[in-house]
Amino acid sequence: MERSAAAKVLGLVIALLCVVDLGQVAGRKAAEEIVLYVHESRVPPEPTLVTVVTATGNLSQIGFGTMQVFSNVLKDGASPSSATIGVEPGFVTIGKQNIFISYTFTLSTPSYNGTLAVQGAFALNVWPREFAVVGGTGKFRFANGYDVSEIVDDSNPANYVTVHRIFLKYL
16 A cells, blocks of 8 residues: 555656646747748858868769858848847768758747757758757757758858748647
8 A cells, every 4th residue: 555655646746847847838839930041151251151071082072971060140031131039050961862960049039048959861952951850948948840941042152041940849
């Protein structure tokens, strides 16, 4: 009988801890869409994307083995004068068949304060691209979903703009 009572108490404590933790994210929707604009500069004086590793030999013609890192600017619109709302640090590695990417949307606004971790693979010059949102922190705690990105403006290498439509669900 004592074991049964102890198990019930333990179950109650665990349930209360879950309620307390979930209470920190209460008041938000079960699902939501967020739209972000990524502004990337590929040229000096202030590039936000740089190549850090390149392969040598015949394979370098297709970029295999190349690694780039970036810390792009997040804005609330496509215009260069749009308000900055965060940063997008991450990296890409180029394989034989596709490119692997991993990045974090780091938002710092009153309504969106936290991070979203995103990763996936894509083929070069194939749009739109879809990646997995694998987690979040702050306002985005317990988030998962997907990110669909498309080119908005690629005419200026100093301000290459993509729009990201992020669809989130919360546990």
